[in-house]
Amino acid sequence: MAKNKAEERQKKIVDLITAQGTMRIADLAAQFNVSRETIRRDLHELDKSGVVKKWYGAVMPAQDFNDAPVAQRMHENESVKIKICQKALSLLAPHSLIFIDAGSTLQTFAKILSDYRDFTVITNSxxxxxxxxxxxxxxxxxxxSYDPLTASTIGSQALNFIDKIKINYALLGTSGFAEHQGPTINSxxxxxxxKKIIENSRVNIxxxxxxxxxxxSLTQYTxxxxxxxxxxxxxxxxKIESNLSKLTDVIIA
Known part of the structure; x- marks a missing residue:
């Protein structure tokens, strides 16, 4: 009977985390009216099975950590990405100095930008x-240093270079933003x-x-x-659009 109750609770935990994203162990314990130790045992079993990922007193869906390589993600939601990138391009002044981030959406943006001229583009992608x-x-x-997952450069050399520049616009990606107060990334x-780009850019998009x-995802970068x-x-x-609109200017493509 106890085993059946634990399995039922674990299934509900997975459903809840899938719907809400990252959750704290303390909040799960309160949600199911059990001790934190009980939740930790549940999460240990779920983590072993690869369904969730534990992280410093919190838990999140395992797939949130598993970004596919950029090339694999290029054709996901492709038509939507094109519309988003075209709208973002309309926000830029001609001949601007811009930074283009790593990621499949930003690669789509670059592909569109290739039909234009006289922009100065800085990128680590x-x-x-x-x-x-x-x-x-x-x-x-x-x-x-080369990051094979994002096909971009990272590390101290990249940071030192970026620290010395000032740009008009930064075009940035995100791995997700559920349950966060800002965009996130898995690295x-x-x-x-x-973070360094945002510091040195006049307009961040x-x-x-x-x-x-x-x-x-793993960490909120701003x-x-x-x-x-x-x-x-x-x-x-x-509802999400309404909440985000209180924090930044949301533009729908």
């Missing part, structure tokens, strides 16, 4: 460089790059399709108050 290589724009590639090193509202625009699509749930 190899796919972005490739998309713009034959365009009539100036490209500056940031050096550093601490990548988070440091984004996050490009994210509405599915990112249902994912919660507050929404530090983001000037979130460009997303019409499928963003109205």
């Amino acid at each position: 190899f796919p972005v460089v490739n998309e713009l290589a034959d365009s009539n724009n100036s490209i500056i590639s940031v050096g550093g 601490f090193d990548g988070s440091e790059i984004k 996050v490009l994210a399709d509405s599915s990112k509202a249902s994912y919660s 507050d929404w108050h530090n983001i000037d625009y979130l460009v997303t699509d019409k499928n963003l749930p109205p």
Whole structure:
């Protein structure tokens, strides 16, 4: 009987975390009216099975940590990404100095930008460089250690370079933003790059399709108050759009 109750509770835990994203162990204990030790045992079993991931007193869906490589994600929500990128491009003044972040949406942005001219683009993303290589724009590639998951450069060399520049616009990605007060990423090193860019950019723009509202990732790299625009699509749930609009300017593509 006890085993059946534990299995039933664990199933409900998975359903709850899948729906809400990251949750604290203390909140789960209160939700199910059991001790924290009981929840820890439940989470230990779920973690072993690969359903959830424990992280410093919290738990989140395991898939939130499993970003697929950029090339694999390029064709996910492709038509939506194109609309988002076209809308974001309309926010930029001609001939601007811009930073383009790593990620599949930003690679889509670079592909669209390749049909334009006279922008100066700084990027740590190899796919972005490739998309713009034959365009009539100036490209500056940031050096550093190579991150194979995002196909971008990270580390102290990249940070030192970014610390010395000032840019007009930063186009940024996110792995998700459910249950957070800002955009997130699954890499601490990548988070440091984004933080430094935000410090040195006049206008910061996050490009994210509405599915990112249902994912919660490892670390929040900034507050929404530090983001000037979130460009997303019409499928963003109205309640989430309303809440985000209190923190940043939400633009629907």
